[in-house]
Amino acid sequence: MATQSKSSILPTVRVQREDFDLQAEVALLSVGRHDIGAVVTFSGLCRDEGGRLEALELEHYPGMAEAEITRIADLAIERFSLGGLTAIHRYGTILPGENIVLVIAAASHRQAAFDAANFVMDFLKTSAPFWKKEHGQDGKAGDWVSAKDADDAARTKWTTDR
Template sequence: MPVTLDIRIQADDFDIAAEQAALGRGRADIGALVSFTGLCRDENGRLEALELEHYPGMAESEITRIAETAIDRFGLLGLTAIHRHGRIKPGENIVLVIAAATHRQAAFDGATFVMDFLKTDAPFWKKEHLKGGGDNGWVEARERDLSARDHWQ
């Protein structure tokens, strides 16, 4: 069967169970689905919302490039990556990555690889809006995110 690849950037929330079911539907060759869901944190109660902006077209292209690299490198049978944009409140979903493979380790590695590169290389910008007004400016990539990405090279 052909590899399934689904990349979406959207303002609307997503249904994790429905996305897992869609990726695995009719695929007896899939032995493992590994998913990662990133949520908006409240940053110790100080965050009202996280604003996510992206570069339309370029963001989809970069996530597709990352996903295709993961598919080739780990022999994935399918991959879904959904990233939200707009204003997201604490506790809400931000990102979903689901990797499908014949065996679990490939699915785990594929999902982790995609998240490590998505976090640092996809053209998204985050601004923290604080409770009580004001913002904390645009958030830069953290050193630990860069290190996680670099360990794959």
């Protein structure tokens, strides 16, 4: 889903059950573009938590998740003068080693692309309406995973004067 941001750059935002192909997504964003000097990708994977995790269950609030990710993407495009941005977040049952989230930031210069990818991830972790439940190797469903103070602190660095 792409929406119009204040700039002429439209972010690509998808919330989907199926996996994504990192290389194909980078190519969609950057092939044939001569205004982009840097492409930074962040791919978040499901960990096995030391062998105890069988799967991670991700739920989201349909419609609201896409709208919030688009809002975050639009902020990043404006703040870092991006040439393009893709944000894909999966939901459903995710096994260890599988993709969860992909952020691709394209800019004229590397620092803007790095900063934008960090910015998007810091806001996704704290603002996008997703919920995670761990399922253990022992067959038991764990509790819903609580937000971490470190995630809030990471987001705060973008909202305070430096």
